[in-house]
Structure formats: structure tokens, C-alpha cells
Amino acid sequence: MSVKSxxxxxxxxxxxxxxxxxxxxxxxxxxxxxxxxxxxxxxxIGVTGPPGSGKSTLIDKMIKHxxxxxxxxxxxxxxxxxxxxxxxxxGDRLRMASHNLDPNVFIRSMASRGGVGGLAKxxxxxxxxxxxxxxxxIIVETVGAGQSEVDIVKVADTTVLxxxxxxxxxxxxxxxxxIEIADIFVxxxxxxxxxxxxxxxxxxxxxxxxxxTPPVLKTVAKSGEGVDALIExxxxxxxxxxxxxxxxxNRVEKIKAEISSLVAEKISKxxxxxxxxxxxxxxxxxxxxxxxxxxxxxxxxxxAKLWKKR
Numbered sequence: 001m002s003v004k005s006x007x008x009x010x011x012x013x014x015x016x017x018x019x020x021x022x023x024x025x026x027x028x029x030x031x032x033x034x035x036x037x038x039x040x041x042x043x044x045i046g047v048t049g050p051p052g053s054g055k056s057t058l059i060d061k062m063i064k065h066x067x068x069x070x071x072x073x074x075x076x077x078x079x080x081x082x083x084x085x086x087x088x089x090x091g092d093r094l095r096m097a098s099h100n101l102d103p104n105v106f107i108r109s110m111a112s113r114g115g116v117g118g119l120a121k122x123x124x125x126x127x128x129x130x131x132x133x134x135x136x137x138i139i140v141e142t143v144g145a146g147q148s149e150v151d152i153v154k155v156a157d158t159t160v161l162x163x164x165x166x167x168x169x170x171x172x173x174x175x176x177x178x179i180e181i182a183d184i185f186v187x188x189x190x191x192x193x194x195x196x197x198x199x200x201x202x203x204x205x206x207x208x209x210x211x212x213t214p215p216v217l218k219t220v221a222k223s224g225e226g227v228d229a230l231i232e233x234x235x236x237x238x239x240x241x242x243x244x245x246x247x248x249x250n251r252v253e254k255i256k257a258e259i260s261s262l263v264a265e266k267i268s269k270x271x272x273x274x275x276x277x278x279x280x281x282x283x284x285x286x287x288x289x290x291x292x293x294x295x296x297x298x299x300x301x302x303x304a305k306l307w308k309k310r
Contacts, residue, residue, distance in 0.1 A: 003031075003034045003035060003038070003132070006035065006129065006132050006133050007038065007132055007133070007134070009072075009103075009133050009134045010133075011103070011106055011133075014106060014129055014130070014133050015108070017031060017035075017129050018108055018110070018122070018125075018126045018129055021122035021125040021126060021129075022110065022111075022122045022126075024122075028125075031125075032125055032128075035125075035128055035129060035132045036128065038131075038132045039128045039131045039132060040131065040251075041131060041136075042074075042127075042130065042131040042135050042136060042137065042138045043136065043137055043138070043157055043158075043234075043238055044127060044138045044139075044140065044155065044156045044157045044158075045062075045137065045138070045139045045140070045156060045157070045158050045159075045160060045234060046139075046140050046142065046152035046153070046155065046156030046158070046159040046160065047059060047139060047140065047141045047142070047159075047160045047162060048141075048142040048152050048159065048160070048161055048162070048181075049161055049162035049163055049186075050163065050164075052164070053162045053163055053164045053188055053189075054162065054164065054188040054189060054221045054222075055141050055162050056077070056141065057221040057222060058162060058186070058188055058219060058221040058227070058230075059075060059077075059139055059141055060098070060099075060221075061221055061224045061227045062139065062227060062230070062231065063075070063099055063105060063139075064224075065227055065228065065231050066136070066137050066231070067099075067102065067104065067105065071136040071137050072104040072105070072134060072135050072136050072137070073099075073104065073105050073106075073135060073136070073137045073138075073139065074105075074106045074107075074108075074130035074133070074135035074137070074138045074139070075105075075106070075107040075108065075138075075139045075140075075141070076108055076110055076123065076126055076127065076130070076138070076139070076140045076141070077107065077108070077109045077110070077141045078109075078110050078111075078123065078140070078141060078142050078143050079109050079110065079111055079143065106130065106133070106135065108126065110122065110123065110126060123140065123155055124155055124258060127140065127155055140152065140155060140156060150181050152181065153181045154253075154254055154257045154258070155254065157237075157238070157241060157247070157250065158183045158184065158234060158237045158238070158241075159181050159182055159183050159184075160182070160183070160184045160185075160186055160230070160234075161179070161181070161182035161184070161185050161186065162186045162188050163185070163186070163187055163188070163198065163202070164187065164188050164189045164192070164198070165187065165189060165190070165192045165193065165194035165195045165197070165198045166192065166193070166194045166198075179202075179205050180207065182214050183209075183212065183214050183237055184214055184215055184217065184230070184233050184234065184237065185202050185206070185214055185215070185216040185217065186216075186217050186218075186219055186226075186230060187199050187202070187216065187217070187218050187219070188219050188220070188221050189220065189221070190218035190219060190220050190225070190226065191220050191225075195218055199216050199218060202216045203216050210246050210249075211240075211246075212237070212240055212246075215233050217229055217230055217233060271306055274306065275302065275306065278302075278305075280301075280302065280305055281302065284298045284301060284302060285298075
């Protein structure tokens with residue numbers, strides 16, 4: 001597997017390369033360096049929302065639309081992990097199976113493997129690999145676990161929030177977290193009762209960001225109704241990013257978020273390693289076990305001792 005084969009769009013090489021990052025193999029760091037200069041061409045769309053909102057079916061119709069326009073498409077579907085194997089629980093992706101034989105479509109299920117925020121740990125590099133392989137459009141579908149999906153904004157150029165009618169009080173959850181991250185709102189299953197009410201509800205919570213007012217659209221993913229309007233809104237968003245020079249700002253914010261995350265991870269690993277070999281750790285565990293101090297106080301004391309060594 002080489003970067004040359006990846007740039008030629010070799011799907012076997014692409015699949016192997018994603019696995020390298022997923023499995024955190026030793027050669028992952030070298031591969032990341034090699035692919036990075038060739039990235040930045042694809043348009044990355046994040047699709048998030050609650051389980052059962054029809055995200056996969058909607059993405060299936062989006063793929064069909066983009067393929068009709070001769071655009072190559074890559075999909076990363078982030079799934080919950082099996083507690084036994086660590087693999088993706090929903091890896092079959094049956095709703096998108098009709099595209100399996102299309103050489104210009106690549107669909108990969110990725111296990112979250114403990115990743116928070118709705119994404120898998122290897123998501124960023126997997127997106128870069130799809131970009132390097134020549135995919136024009138990259139769609140990232142999050143786990144769909146609710147308010148924790150906010151990390152999608154750190155990797156996507158545009159975030160689509162999919163919801164459905166009759167969510168009732170659950171809309172308050174969106175207002176508390178998810179609603180702020182959406183660039184486009186989609187009320188799917190709009191043929192059900194309550195769709196117009198949901199649209200009105202969402203319109204009441206829409207907030208303009210950097211001059212962009214998120215549209216609220218209705219779709220019926222099973223029939224494809226409303227998908228053309230969604231694609232049109234995505235293209236308008238893409239044009240907006242270019243005209244307003246927001247894309248550069250977003251790119252810098254994503255780089256900042258990624259580097260901060262990587263540094264924090266390295267500090268965490270180093271600190272835990274140092275902590276596990278510390279005699280103070282065992283002593284404090286014993287004190288907590290005997291109810292002489294509480295866990296919060298214990299963590300503060302250990303942190304203070306570790307920080308003094310820096």
C-alpha cells in the first residue's frame with residue numbers, strides 16, 4: 001500500500017490505510033505525514049441527529065444525487081463499538097448497499113471505539129485518506145447518540161442536523177446542544193403528522209453564524225422527496241464559505257482543535273503512566289478506600305504533585 005496507489009483511487013489500498021489508523025499501527029504516524037500535503041480538496045459534509053431519524057437512508061439518496069452529477073463520493077459511517085470485538089455494530093450499512101459495486105463510491109463503517117462526540121478516534125485521518133483518493137464529496141455520519149455529537153463540527157465543512165416530527169420534549173435537547181452546531185436543518189419523514197410544527201419549532205431556534213442563516217428543510221428520505229433542495233442548500237453553503245473567506249477561518253479552527261486534542265491525549269497517556277508507577281497513587285487509593293478523603297480531593301492532590309514535577 002502506497003500513497004501513489006491511494007492517489008489513484010485504489011479502494012483496496014484505501015481500506016487498508018484506514019485500518020492502519022483504526023488499529024493505531026506503528027506506521028500510522030509515517031502515513032499521516034505522507035498524505036497530509038495532498039489533502040484539502042474535498043467538501044466534507046457531517047450528518048448528525050438522533051437514532052431512527054433516517055440518516056443512512058437520506059445519505060443513500062444524497063449519494064445517488066451526487067453520482068448523477070458525476071461526483072465521486074466517500075462515506076464514513078461511525079457506529080457504536082461491539083464490547084467484545086471493538087468492531088462496528090452496524091457495519092452492514094444495508095441502506096447504502098446499492099452503491100457497493102460503484103467504483104466511484106467508497107463506504108466504510110468505523111467503530112467509535114470509545115471515541116466521544118459522535119466520532120471515531122481515527123475519523124480525521126480517514127477523511128484525509130478519502131480526500132487523497134480523489135473523492136469530491138465526503139459524508140460523515142455520526143453515531144447518533146444525541147447531544148454528544150458536537151465533535152462533527154471539528155471535521156466537517158458543513159453540518160446537517162437531521163430530525164423527525166413528533167420528537168416532543170426531545171427538541172429541548174437539541175436546543176441545549178446540537179442545535180447550535182447545525183448549518184442546515186432537515187426534518188426527515190416529513191410525510192408524518194407534526195412535520196410543519198417541527199419546522200416552526202426549529203425556525204424559532206435558528207441562529208445566524210458569521211452571516212449564514214441555517215435553512216430548515218423537509219425531506220422524505222425513502223422516496224427522495226426534498227433531497228434536491230438539500231443538495232442545493234449544501235452547494236449554497238459551499239459557495240458562501242468560499243465567498244466570505246470563512247473556509248480559511250474554519251480550517252484554522254479545525255487545525256487548532258486537532259492539535260489541542262492530540263497534545264491533550266499525549267499528556268493524558270504520559271500522566272497516567274507516571275501516576276500508575278507512583279507510590280503516592282497507592283497511598284491515596286488506600287485513603288479513599290478508608291473514606292479518609294474523597295476522590296475529588298485525591299485527584300487534586302495527585303495533580304498538584306504531578307504538576308510540580310513539570
